[in-house]
Amino acid sequence: MTDDDALSFGFIERSPAATPAVRGTVKEPGFLVRTDGAARGNPGPASCGAVLIALDRPDARDPRAVPDASISDYLGIQTNNVAEYTGTLRAVRLGAELGARRLELLLDSKLIVEQLQGRWRVKDAKLQPLWAEALRTLRTLPGGWSAAHVPRAQNSLADALANEAIDRVMAGGPASVVTRPR
16 A cells, blocks of 8 residues: 555555664563543643553663554544544554554553453443453453553553654645554
């Protein structure tokens, strides 16, 4: 598919430039995942962003680490919670698609962390299918998964990708940009 074909479908996929990384050996290959959602108004124009960083990289937990894969998606008019959950679900799906056996989620949404871990109920009907699909996908990972809440400042790359999606679409660009490892 060419970039022109992708643009006509409203999405484009790119591979990031190769970045040198010292790879170690881990028992379960996987990704550290940071996601964020944005809504300008609640509801309003919404988007999500995600970064996936290979767990075996020495800088995997650095909030400024260059991602191995990323998502920047415009979602139309949605609430902020729907945008947050959609970002998490899409990142989990991408991680699984890329062959992750383990995912470690670092999210600035305490709501999602607590609900995925079963400590809080999912009361909002709009969030229930997103939560269920994310949990269903996470449970397929043979190496397991974890989810932890982090301060918003540690999620700036995912936040930037979410906001970039809204700005890109408002300027006439594609609704979705996904980068994958080469």
